[in-house]
Amino acid sequence: MSALGTAVVVAAAAANAGIAAADLVPARFVVANSRLVGVAARWIPVLAGLKLAGATGLVAGLAGLTLLGAVAAVGLTAFYVGAVLVHVRARVFHNIGFPLTYLALAVGSLVALADRL
Numbered sequence: 001m002s003a004l005g006t007a008v009v010v011a012a013a014a015a016n017a018g019i020a021a022a023d024l025v026p027a028r029f030v031v032a033n034s035r036l037v038g039v040a041a042r043w044i045p046v047l048a049g050l051k052l053a054g055a056t057g058l059v060a061g062l063a064g065l066t067l068l069g070a071v072a073a074v075g076l077t078a079f080y081v082g083a084v085l086v087h088v089r090a091r092v093f094h095n096i097g098f099p100l101t102y103l104a105l106a107v108g109s110l111v112a113l114a115d116r117l
Contacts, residue, residue: 005112023048
């Protein structure tokens with residue numbers, strides 16, 4: 001994997017771990033955004049768990065478990081496609097850049113890890 005690919009995977013893992021931590025607090029902006037897009041607050045810890053699982057899988061991919069990392073990247077890609085669709089469904093576009101950024105990191109991680117398979 002190239003240095004750029006490694007950097008993308010590290011960034012994706014760090015970003016997902018960070019937002020999962022914000023979900024678990026739960027940070028005010030997380031609760032407010034969830035309300036705006038119609039996601040019940042009771043789902044926030046579940047979604048945080050999925051993000052943490054993805055971040056952990058990406059780290060495992062960097063550590064040599066490439067297939068696990070690629071599967072985690074697929075899961076995060078699907079997760080953030082869903083997040084973008086939820087924003088579109090709710091017509092909440094002022095902050096759609098956030099899930100789009102996480103989606104780009106997930107796709108970039110998938111490309112980087114798939115290159116190692």
